Amino acid sequence: MVSFKAIIEDKKKGIALFLLGICLASTVIGIAIIARSPFDRDGLSGGKIVLINIEGSIVGGRSGFGIFGLESGADDIAEQIKRAGEDSSVKAIILRINSPGGSAAASQELHEEVHKARGNGKIVVASMSDVAASGGYYVACGADKIVANPGTITGSIGVIFSQLQYSELLEKYGVRSNVIKSGKYKDLGSPLRNMTEEERQILQEMIDDIYSQFVHAVAEGRQMNESEVLELADGRIFTGRQAKELGLVDELGNFQDAVDLAAGLAGLKGKPKVVEYGKKSPFESFFGIFARELGHGIAETFLETGKQQVGLGSL
Numbered sequence: 001m002v003s004f005k006a007i008i009e010d011k012k013k014g015i016a017l018f019l020l021g022i023c024l025a026s027t028v029i030g031i032a033i034i035a036r037s038p039f040d041r042d043g044l045s046g047g048k049i050v051l052i053n054i055e056g057s058i059v060g061g062r063s064g065f066g067i068f069g070l071e072s073g074a075d076d077i078a079e080q081i082k083r084a085g086e087d088s089s090v091k092a093i094i095l096r097i098n099s100p101g102g103s104a105a106a107s108q109e110l111h112e113e114v115h116k117a118r119g120n121g122k123i124v125v126a127s128m129s130d131v132a133a134s135g136g137y138y139v140a141c142g143a144d145k146i147v148a149n150p151g152t153i154t155g156s157i158g159v160i161f162s163q164l165q166y167s168e169l170l171e172k173y174g175v176r177s178n179v180i181k182s183g184k185y186k187d188l189g190s191p192l193r194n195m196t197e198e199e200r201q202i203l204q205e206m207i208d209d210i211y212s213q214f215v216h217a218v219a220e221g222r223q224m225n226e227s228e229v230l231e232l233a234d235g236r237i238f239t240g241r242q243a244k245e246l247g248l249v250d251e252l253g254n255f256q257d258a259v260d261l262a263a264g265l266a267g268l269k270g271k272p273k274v275v276e277y278g279k280k281s282p283f284e285s286f287f288g289i290f291a292r293e294l295g296h297g298i299a300e301t302f303l304e305t306g307k308q309q310v311g312l313g314s315l
Contacts, residue, residue: 047091047268050084051276058102058135074106078113080277085117091266092123094258101134104210114142123265127258128152141221146249147258148240158235159211161203164191
């Protein structure tokens with residue numbers, strides 16, 4: 001007679017074998033996909049176009065999920081551009097930009113890496129999606145060509161520093177801060193006290209310097225006089241069509257038009273093969289959307305209560 005315990009053991013073995021079979025099948029499928037991936041095929045074809053996505057706020061460090069959605073970390077994106085720039089099989093790079101801007105320094109890092117890739121003989125085309133403004137435009141203006149949709153929001157050439165100041169609110173509830181500092185400006189920009197005129201001047205000079213660097217980068221990238229850029233660099237935004245008329249973008253078109261343009265400039269024949277660097281997994285995509293929607297809800301709450309968002313050294 002077969003015991004109940006033996007039946008249970010047989011079932012456990014059956015389940016284990018079933019799971020093992022799934023793992024083996026997944027491994028085989030994965031190897032097959034990798035074997036047929038564009039990376040291998042393109043290495044033999046003698047040329048490929050690399051797609052690099054810049055999505056969400058541009059920040060220093062690594063990419064991740066911020067309170068308002070996906071964030072493009074300068075370290076990750078710069079690494080991808082460098083990798084493409086040093087790969088002899090890569091003939092062109094497409095920067096697909098969907099970003100409202102972000103950190104000034106992070107945007108400059110990516111702008112500089114684009115120049116290095118071009119110095120290595122790569123064609124770089126910026127393809128603007130919904131929005132490529134401020135820091136997003138800073139990166140784009142380093143490319144050989146810029147392609148935007150007619151309805152793309154771009155421009156916003158400028159620099160901003162903002163802060164919440166709630167010393168009076170704290171005082172109302174009897175809350176006071178004690179600050180011990182090594183120098184008179186060490187707590188510059190503190191929300192715990194009013195800003196002095198001298199401190200405001202220091203910050204204004206800092207913002208003006210970064211702004212001057214931004215204007216110079218646009219003038220150099222778009223082959224315009226700085227005086228021409230200054231007429232447009234008051235922070236205003238433009239549609240893609242307006243930007244083309246003003247010389248801030250080269251062509252109107254979608255992503256596929258940018259691919260065709262990059263292929264033509266790189267001298268690639270036939271239908272170009274596009275390889276995406278830094279592609280997000282379904283897991284990352286799902287939680288990126290979740291974070292973005294959560295951020296939108298929080299932003300609406302801030303607006304409803306009359307509060308302001310804080311931007312520090314952002315473009």
